[in-house]
Amino acid sequence: MTLETAGKADMKYTNQRVEIITFLREHKGHPTVDEIYDGVRKKLTRISKATVYKNLKFLSEKGLIEEVNVKGVTRFEANFVPHHHLICRKCGKIEDFESDELFDYLMKVAGGIEGFNIDSVNTNFYGECKDCKEKNRNG
Known part of the structure; x- marks a missing residue:
């Protein structure tokens, strides 16, 4: 682009x-x-x-x-490759997560919504990142 x-x-x-x-x-x-x-x-x-x-x-x-x-x-x-986000609840770190299968599935579900033309989707996954998990284990 x-x-x-x-x-x-x-x-x-x-x-x-x-x-x-x-x-x-x-x-x-x-x-x-x-x-x-x-x-x-x-x-x-x-x-x-x-x-x-x-x-x-x-x-x-x-x-x-x-x-x-x-x-x-x-x-x-400014990343417009279809992707989702992995967000750490502890430190706030955000990582991009690309999955064609998830994107295709979400667009299929979105296509069934009447009265709204959806052209893009993304999903945020919340949890604990590897670094925070390691700190908890060692701390």
Whole structure:
């Protein structure tokens, strides 16, 4: 997906928006607003946190990035390969989980919903990550 075709958004691609999307595509994970601000500020030294936040909301509304909320903290990603999330209830770590079988099954179920055209699905799985499980075992 290119910036020109992503989300089929009819919008102006400002330097700020391009740098935010570029940062998210290069950053493997689910960074917070603060992490995105720190990363983008390395290239756009005069950008404000308010500008980053405003653009993240805008890009999310246009479908160019995704928001993931964990423990009251909004995180963002630009991974549009169909995937789900594994979320640790203890530390808040988020990992992507890809499963064609699960995606196909969920889309099949979603296809049976009347009066709503569903074009995408994702599922969040909550539990305890390997690191927290290990800490509990050793702590």
